[in-house]
Amino acid sequence: MPTPPDELQALVERYLDDLDLTSALGTLTEPMRHALGGKRVRPVLCLATGEALGASLESLLPAAAAIELVHSFSLVHDDLPALDDDRERRGGPSVWALHGEASAVLAGDALLAEAFRLSLSYGTAGVARELVESTLAMIGGQWLDIRGDGAREELHRLKTGALFSASVGCALAALDVPRSEQLPWRAFAADVGLLFQIVDDILDVTESDERLGKPHGSDERHGKLTYVSLFGLERARELAADSHAKATAALAEASGETDDLRRVADYIFTRNE
Amino acid sequence: MPTPPDELQALVERYLDDLDLTSALGTLTEPMRHALGGKRVRPVLCLATGEALGASLESLLPAAAAIELVHSFSLVHDDLPALDDDRERRGGPSVWALHGEASAVLAGDALLAEAFRLSLSYGTAGVARELVESTLAMIGGQWLDIRGDGAREELHRLKTGALFSASVGCALAALDVPRSEQLPWRAFAADVGLLFQIVDDILDVTESDERLGKPHGSDERHGKLTYVSLFGLERARELAADSHAKATAALAEASGETDDLRRVADYIFTRNE
Numbered sequence: 337m338p339t340p341p342d343e344l345q346a347l348v349e350r351y352l353d354d355l356d357l358t359s360a361l362g363t364l365t366e367p368m369r370h371a372l373g374g375k376r377v378r379p380v381l382c383l384a385t386g387e388a389l390g391a392s393l394e395s396l397l398p399a400a401a402a403i404e405l406v407h408s409f410s411l412v413h414d415d416l417p418a419l420d421d422d423r424e425r426r427g428g429p430s431v432w433a434l435h436g437e438a439s440a441v442l443a444g445d446a447l448l449a450e451a452f453r454l455s456l457s458y459g460t461a462g463v464a465r466e467l468v469e470s471t472l473a474m475i476g477g478q479w480l481d482i483r484g485d486g487a488r489e490e491l492h493r494l495k496t497g498a499l500f501s502a503s504v505g506c507a508l509a510a511l512d513v514p515r516s517e518q519l520p521w522r523a524f525a526a527d528v529g530l531l532f533q534i535v536d537d538i539l540d541v542t543e544s545d546e547r548l549g550k551p552h553g554s555d556e557r558h559g560k561l562t563y564v565s566l567f568g569l570e571r572a573r574e575l576a577a578d579s580h581a582k583a584t585a586a587l588a589e590a591s592g593e594t595d596d597l598r599r600v601a602d603y604i605f606t607r608n609e
Numbered sequence: 610m611p612t613p614p615d616e617l618q619a620l621v622e623r624y625l626d627d628l629d630l631t632s633a634l635g636t637l638t639e640p641m642r643h644a645l646g647g648k649r650v651r652p653v654l655c656l657a658t659g660e661a662l663g664a665s666l667e668s669l670l671p672a673a674a675a676i677e678l679v680h681s682f683s684l685v686h687d688d689l690p691a692l693d694d695d696r697e698r699r700g701g702p703s704v705w706a707l708h709g710e711a712s713a714v715l716a717g718d719a720l721l722a723e724a725f726r727l728s729l730s731y732g733t734a735g736v737a738r739e740l741v742e743s744t745l746a747m748i749g750g751q752w753l754d755i756r757g758d759g760a761r762e763e764l765h766r767l768k769t770g771a772l773f774s775a776s777v778g779c780a781l782a783a784l785d786v787p788r789s790e791q792l793p794w795r796a797f798a799a800d801v802g803l804l805f806q807i808v809d810d811i812l813d814v815t816e817s818d819e820r821l822g823k824p825h826g827s828d829e830r831h832g833k834l835t836y837v838s839l840f841g842l843e844r845a846r847e848l849a850a851d852s853h854a855k856a857t858a859a860l861a862e863a864s865g866e867t868d869d870l871r872r873v874a875d876y877i878f879t880r881n882e
Contacts, residue, residue, distance in 0.1 A: 358742075360749035360767055362758075413718060418710035437691035441714065442752050445686060445721065449744045452725050456738055461729050464737060468729065469631075471722045476633035479715050485635075494633055 338387055338596030341380050341603055348379040351397045352404065357450060367435040367443035368450075371408045373426045377532065377604065378503040379404045384600050385507035385521065388592040398454045399463050399506040405451035406471055407499060410478065412444035419482055420558060427549035455506070462509030470502035481560070488561045492533045500529030520589035524597065527583035532604050534576040537562035538569065543608060580605040611660055611869030614653050614876055621652040624670045625677065630723060640708040640716035641723075644681045646699045650805065650877065651776040652677045657873050658780035658794065661865040671727045672736050672779040678724035679744055680772060683751065685717040692755055693831060700822035728779070735782030743775035754833065761834045765806045773802030793862035797870065800856035805877050807849040810835035811842065816881060853878040 339347075352372055357365045379400035386396035415422040415430040416437060423433040432440035448471065455464040477494025480486035504525035508518050540555045541564050555562045563572040583601045587594040612620075625645055630638045652673035659669035688695040688703040689710060696706040705713035721744065728737040750767025753759035777798035781791050813828045814837050828835045836845040856874045860867040 358745040358749065360746045362749055362752060363756075364749065364752040409718075413714055416711075416714060418714060438689075438755050441686055441689060441691060442748055442755075445682075445717070446745065446748045448718065448721060449741055449748065452737070452741045453745065456734050456741065461734055461737070464725070464734070465729055468722055468726045472631040472719065472726065473633045475715055475719045475722065476631065476635055476637065479635060479637040482711050482715075483636075 338384070338593055339393065341384065341596070341600050344380045344383045344387075344393070344596075345376045347383065347393060347397065348376045348400055348404065351401055355401060358446075358453070361446055364439070364442055364446055367412075367431050367439045368447055370434060371412045371431050371443060371447060372404070373428075374404070374408070375607075375609075376404060377600075378407055378499060381500065381503040381525075381528070381597075381600055382507050384596045385504045386511065388590070388594050388597055389507065389511050389513065390592070391507070391511050396507060396510060398457045399467075399510050400503075402451040402454040402463075402467055403499065403503050403506060405447045405454065406467060406474070406502075409444045409447035409451065410474055410499075412440050412447065414478055416440055419478070422550065422554065424550045458510055460509060460512060462512070463506050466502045466505040466509050470498040470505070473498035484559070488563065488566055491561070492530065496533045496536075497526060497529040500532060501525045517591065520586050524583050524586035524590065524601075527579050527586055528601050528604060531576055531579035531583060531601065534563045534572055534579060535604060535607065537564045538572050538576065539608065540564070541569065549609070576605065611657070611866060612666065614657065614869070614873050617653045617656045617666070617869075618649045620656065620666060620670065621649045621673055621677065624674055628674060631719075631726070634719055637712070637715055637719055640685075640704050640712045641720055643707060644685045644704050644716060644720060645677070646701075647677070647681070648880075648882075649677060650873075651680055651772060654773065654776040654798075654801070654870075654873055655780050657869045658777045659784065661863070661867045661870055662780065662784050662786065663865070664780070664784050669780060669783060671730045672740075672783050673776075675724040675727040675736075675740055676772065676776050676779060678720045678727065679740060679747070679775075682717045682720035682724065683747055683772075685713050685720065687751055689713055692751070695823065695827065697823045731783055733782060733785060735785070736779050739775045739778040739782050743771040743778070746771035757832070761836065761839055764834070765803065769806045769809075770799060770802040773805060774798045790864065793859050797856050797859035797863065797874075800852050800859055801874050801877060804849055804852035804856060804874065807836045807845055807852060808877060808880065810837045811845050811849065812881065813837070814842065822882070849878065 382400040382403055383393055383396050412431045414420050415425060416432055422430050431443055455467045473494045477491055480491050481495055504521050508521055540552055543552055587597055655673040655676055656666055656669050685704045687693050688698055689705055695703050704716055728740045746767045750764055753764050754768055777794050781794055813825055816825055836848060860870055
């Protein structure tokens with residue numbers, strides 16, 4: 337019987353709360369902890385993938401947490417005045433708005449380094465490799481984004497897709513799943529990452545500030561290309577349904593107990609915040 | 610016959626010039642490459658340690674380069690207006706002064722991630738662990754520094770000492786040197802790191818802007834505690850001579866062909882830029 341997504345989320349929450357950050361960081365851990373809020377979609381995906389493949393959740397938690405730390409690192413730096421200049425995040429002040437820019441730069445750096453530290457707790461270097469490669473792709477995506485270069489698909493693949501791919505990929509690496517059996521899992525990760533992004537773009541125009549935890553319409557204000565600005569709301573909704581169907585189909589190809597992952601995909605499809 | 614330090618430096622130079630950066634980073638590699646100037650003290654230390662232990666220089670180059678990338682990452686972020694606000698570095702504009710703050714934030718992030726990627730090319734995770742732990746200590750040191758907290762010794766140990774320690778430690782890890790044989794090497798690393806810092810503090814007050822490649826007296830302007838401001842120039846020079854003698858003594862305890870490391874320590878002691 338797979339663990340429901342909300343229980344997986346609670347596990348991640350507890351693990352992050354109890355996580356020993358490097359003591360040499362001193363009071364820098366305050367802005368770091370402030371940065372670590374969120375819906376935990378990526379770590380839940382990592383845990384659910386591992387569970388579907390028969391791993392213990394315990395063994396997957398460092399990898400899942402590492403992915404969340406990389407995600408948080410990227411938000412802390414992206415919110416900086418010189419980049420997206422976002423004062424709000426998850427219903428409160430962003431790290432730089434609360435703690436200052438210097439804290440945000442260093443807290444982001446430390447979150448990234450702590451993520452790598454966690455990924456090195458495995459017997460195989462594969463988990464760390466997945467993490468570092470997706471991090472580099474994500475940075476490349478953010479670079480394209482702030483310069484306004486690149487097609488929406490390329491931007492998405494790098495900026496959001498890479499870390500979704502790593503969320504599944506780290507579980508595959510931790511379990512030493514052979515390359516030849518990884519294809520449907522990787523396809524699922526790509527589809528569910530795209531689904532997440534399209535839904536995110538839709539919510540940015542349809543939902544209230546309060547529900548989003550940040551001012552809605554921020555994509556438009558930043559002049560960002562989104563699936564909604566490119567294709568309109570109706571077509572974006574069709575594309576989301578499409579990605580959801582493809583993700584579900586990919587799961588049918590994967591060997592393992594995938595009910596739980598299906599529920600994660602459903603949650604991502606139907607979420608409203 | 611050990612390789613002279615200037616040949617080691619040339620090897621590092623060539624390796625960094627030829628280094629394939631992740632293609633997804635696109636044009637972000639320009640500010641990254643701009644950040645990669647410098648004297649290569651840390652990678653030369655890594656190569657010389659490896660050579661003293663009988664390793665091929667080839668096999669040590671990824672670790673040596675990774676250390677230099679971490680060092681460069683830290684300078685790029687430390688120079689930012691919100692941190693040390695330094696417009697000049699190594700006789701030219703710092704990364705943010707030339708390419709803008711957003712570029713400097715992301716180029717720093719990418720340098721750190723590329724460093725981790727390089728450190729994962731070894732069969733053992735030990736190299737990556739050395740690197741990540743020293744990175745975390747260094748970030749903790751920079752945090753203390755910008756807040757003006759902490760004693761000079763603690764600050765040095767974290768901000769400079771940790772990466773010097775890793776320069777030696779990565780070579781030990783790459784060669785799987787048993788813990789029991791590491792002690793004199795680690796002592797040497799600590800002494801030579803301290804030596805480097807004291808000499809750096811001295812040069813900041815005694816040398817011209819041109820020779821330093823940045824405005825001299827910047828420590829004083831930033832209100833930073835240095836070995837000179839704390840103990841005076843005369844006493845700082847004595848402390849440097851002390852560290853040099855201790856580093857040399859530590860080498861005598863280490864098993865291996867250490868002539869070359871002695872020359873690196875001499876260079877650090879007598880450098881004037």
